[in-house]
Amino acid sequence: MRHACVFFHAHPDDEALLTAGTMARLAAEGHRVVLVVATAGEQGLAAPEAVTGGSLGAVRTRELHASARALGCARVEFLGYADSGLDGSAVAGDGPTPFASADVEEAAGRLADLLREENASLLTSYDPAGGYGHPDHVQVHRVGARAAEIAGTPVVLEATVDRDLLLRGLRLASKVYPFPPEFDARTFETAYSPRAAITHKVDVRRYAQAKRQSMAAHVTQATGGDSTRTLAALLRIPRPLFRWVLGTEWYVQRGLPPGRVLRDPLATLTDECVG
Numbered sequence: 001m002r003h004a005c006v007f008f009h010a011h012p013d014d015e016a017l018l019t020a021g022t023m024a025r026l027a028a029e030g031h032r033v034v035l036v037v038a039t040a041g042e043q044g045l046a047a048p049e050a051v052t053g054g055s056l057g058a059v060r061t062r063e064l065h066a067s068a069r070a071l072g073c074a075r076v077e078f079l080g081y082a083d084s085g086l087d088g089s090a091v092a093g094d095g096p097t098p099f100a101s102a103d104v105e106e107a108a109g110r111l112a113d114l115l116r117e118e119n120a121s122l123l124t125s126y127d128p129a130g131g132y133g134h135p136d137h138v139q140v141h142r143v144g145a146r147a148a149e150i151a152g153t154p155v156v157l158e159a160t161v162d163r164d165l166l167l168r169g170l171r172l173a174s175k176v177y178p179f180p181p182e183f184d185a186r187t188f189e190t191a192y193s194p195r196a197a198i199t200h201k202v203d204v205r206r207y208a209q210a211k212r213q214s215m216a217a218h219v220t221q222a223t224g225g226d227s228t229r230t231l232a233a234l235l236r237i238p239r240p241l242f243r244w245v246l247g248t249e250w251y252v253q254r255g256l257p258p259g260r261v262l263r264d265p266l267a268t269l270t271d272e273c274v275g
């Protein structure tokens, strides 16, 4: 039976920075790649001039589909929760529940249904810190872990960034390219994962073009505020440095023996899981 690799993210554009290269690589290698986002990202900061033809949620939904096309995804699904906002301040109203305050069991049930339907052999989620700590991202970690448990998905990779490399890259880049004054590299000192925790280091340099297209598809986010300025700053980086910083994607698979760094995102799958 055909298997699928399911990439679970909080908001449209999270896939671009964290897993786009891995998605493009797996799709190019003939695997079925499915992108699932918990929310439409309607609380994201965005340049008003970039939001045309509908609400921000509707625009970001279109942007996500464009990104998915660039990466070769076979399917895009929304879990249907509301974006909790950067500080988790969105409160439940008449509309959908903010993802950060959603019932983990219920949200995991929705994702597990999709994992079963797709015969997923791989699910990606986030590290327990939720990367830089957005409450929706922390929830992706919880919901992803539980959904895989319910569905019996054999491999869960927590998408992260090599914090040691990120801090070094930001220091180097800041010497050459002026980051906006409100961009504070120190906020990354507790973000993502230390190098010692990383189990998978995936070379995605060959897919830099697809990754760049995925990022560029998120037009509203390249010009917004706060965390999204990271994306804007990265997009201003000339190609050689862009490739250096973004040519690798990192994952943590819980329970693997330490000290071994795998290069293939599917390395820990047994043969019968890869149909």
Ligand SMILES: [Zn+2]
Residues within 6 Å of the ligand: 010, 011, 014, 134, 137
């Ligand atoms: Zn996000």
